[in-house]
Amino acid sequence: MKQTQTEQILTQNNFALKKLKGIKPKGVKARDKTIFESLLEPIDYIMDKHLHRIDSRIYQKAQVKDEIDKELESDILKSVDLTSNDLKNCIYALNIIEKGQGAWNINQRSLLGIYTGCLLDLWTKxxxxxxxxxxxxxxxxxxxFDDLFSYTKNIDILMLDNFKGTGICGLTGTHKGNVNCLITKHIEGLFTAERTGAYAGNAGLVIASKNKLMNPFGVGGHEGFADIVLMNNCELPDGGQVGNYAGSYKGNVNMFLSLFNRINYISQDLAHDGSAECINVDEVLPDTKLHSEDLDLVYSWSARGKSNEKHNLHNKVFGKKAFQRYQEFISMFPAMQILDLVEEVGNSTRSPEDILLEIDTLYKQSKLKN
Structure with missing residues (x-):
């Protein structure tokens, strides 16, 4: 069911203008009615019970997330046969409801995003x-949809396309969670996929393609891990940073490959007190803080151990070494082939699920070779 179809059902029944508790939409099939009620009705209860505990503290939100997970699995949604389409319809409906009720405050939006992460975790399990x-x-x-799927703990393959909002897919796979493959494309907003696999978490393949205003900092940080991060053709104006705090604070990122992004600032805090490697093949904006006419397209740097190794980006000899490292990596890892498949998702007669499984297979095969 598309957003417009969902909106028609909700509008016909004045769904978006009523209090969530006790909503019983008419004129829909019994199963649709059950899913709408089952997924939307708990929100009042969750807001009443947990909203006062939501603030800026990450561990506090993670604790609330764990408690909601247990309630949904053991009681509230125990007998609900949740499907991926039900979850999509729920997201569309929540977006429409917020429009009908007026803007929710930042803590309400944060808790709502956490709730969507709980639903995705339940379906995945x-x-x-x-x-x-x-x-x-x-x-x-x-x-x-701010904070959509934030704090989702375990992800097999997730791709979000064409959303706007702050903190989308933020802190996924954290706190001993695991992200196998996370892809965001055409996302407009700050902090998309921030800190994926951080805080003793784990992430495999993380891809950001054609996003705007993105600042994906902290991936694999705080004793976490991220294997491969691909950042492709994103726009990072006004100080948007590539690789900021990736692998920091005893974390580790095997490779952060930044390709064809438009940037004007390079992070000075890659792997602060941690471990990471970053290769950039980017377009430096005219109003850049890099101040390097020699940089052109390719540079790379790495931080291993407790102290960051910093390089003179004007050094042409280093630039040559960076290009060699770039060629070496893409000869071992099918980054371009994977990014072509990401572009194909949603623009092909093939199903998105089939293409995403192919991406996952390519990633797994490259890991076996290396």
Whole structure:
């Protein structure tokens, strides 16, 4: 069901203008009614019970997330047969409801985003129990949804396309969680996929493609881990940083490959007190803080151990070494092939799920070779 279809159902029943508790939409199939009620009705209860505990503290939000997870699994949604389409419809409906009720404050939006992460975790767990892959793709059609899927703990394959909002997919796979493959494309907003795999978490393949205003800092940081991060053709104006705090604070990022992004600032805090390697093949904006006419396209730097190794970006000899390192990496890892497939998702007769599984296969095969 698309956003417009969801909106028609909700509007016909004055759904978006009522209090969430007790909503019983008419004129829809019994199963649709059950799913709408089952997924939307708990929000009042969750807001009443947990909203006062939501603030800027990461560990506090993670604790609230764990408590909601337990309530949904053991009681509230125990008998609800949740599907990926149900989850998509719920996201569209929540976006419409917020428009009808007026703007929610930052803590309400944060808790709502955490709730969507709980739903995705529950669906993923049930897929795994049924020996099925949990491949989730959604084109948001440009809707605004702050903190969507934030704090999701375990992700098989997730791709979000064409959303707007702050903190989308933030802090996924953290606190001993695991992200196998996370892809964001055409996302407009700050802090997209920030700190993926951080805080003793784990992330495999993390891709950001054609996003705007993105500042994906802290990936694999705080005793966490991220294997491969691909950042492709994103716009980072006004000090947007590449690799900021990636692998920092005893974390580790095997490779942060930044390709064809438009940037005007390079992070000075790559792997602060941690470990990471970053290769950049980027377009430096005219109003840049890099001040390097020799840089052109390619540079790389790395930080291993407790102290960062800093390089003179004007050094042409170093630039040659950077290009060699770039060629070496892409000869071992099919980055371009994977990014072509990311572009194909949503623009092909092939199903998004099939393409995403192919991306996952390429990633896994490259890991075996290396």
């Amino acid at each position: 049930r897929q795994k129990e049924d020996n099925k892959r949990a491949v989730f793709y959604m084109n948001g059609e440009g809707i605004i």
